[in-house]
Amino acid sequence: MNEPGLTDIWVYLSASPLLGLTMTLVAYGLAYRVYLRSNSNPLANPVVTSVAMLIAALLVTGTSYSDYFEGGQFVHFLLGPATVALAVPLYQQFARLRQLWLPITLALVCGVVIAAGSSIGLARLLGGSLEIQMSLAPKSATAPVAMGISEKIGGLPSLTAVLVVVTGITGAVLGTKLFEWIGVKDDTAKGIAMGVAAHGIGTARAFQVSPRMGAFSGLAMALSAFATALVVPWLVDMMLLMAGG
């Protein structure tokens, strides 16, 4: 006799991954339309808009993040194959890569050390706890790498994932203006800087500027993931040793 009420439907939906996945795609679709409507203004970055919409929707409906992530994980999972896919644009830029391997290596190593060193140093200077400093340290590397490193050096991996996304957005929003101000015009140099500082979100932005900037940003993101994994744990030990002694 009981008709299925709205509550029953909600109970069913909130326990299934369908809702979280659909919400993610709908929110991104809307956010992307806003972004196009704004003439690709970096301030209307689709990640910012869709994350804000989703958080608002989850808070209003009282849905927990872990329930949402039941569906969100399917999108999150694609970060893995997307990282592998970066080999393709990289291969297409191989001629340029071979010509510029030395400057790229130098810029990458310096960039990775500066990214981690400056975030630890600044956070400490501003009174951040050790946990915050360690969660910030790998923030310029792509999400799965950064989370692994954060765990290793005593940060909070899930907080690091958030800081990684915010860092990427910051880089994507400010990048093109910054390069204009400091007078860097070459798409290769801009791409490398974008990939080192702002990983995949910066790379997504770089692909909108030019295929070459995107390819080099992807290259820098991939190589700096390597470099961050190798350099940051060691750098942290050094900095802690110096601070302690």
Added chain:
Amino acid sequence: MNFLNGITLLLVYQLVGEVAVRLAGLPIPGPVLGMVLLFLTLLVRGRAPASVDQAASALLSHLSLLFVPAGVGMMVHFGRIADEWLPITLALLLSTVITMVATALIMQVTSRWFARPLESGGQGDE
């Protein structure tokens, strides 16, 4: 079918990467090793098959979508972020700007040093 083949190949490389990283105890994540292996394969083969090309551009054209679920995770950390908002926001913002400016400038200066002699057929004297 082409697209399916491409996606399958990307997943196979990721899987090989994950397994190899765990077997060898490497400090890098599996997908990054998978990317390196795919890059080497493309170099050896001398071209990117259409299927891989198609799957890669489909994934990369909406790369920023893939970061959305992790970004929503911010709601779990609202308390933590509110407690230490000043060091978090300022360190993140300044460090990102410093990194980007420094890397771009280093890249610009060093590629002038190293690339010009190559491009102009060895005439550079730096």
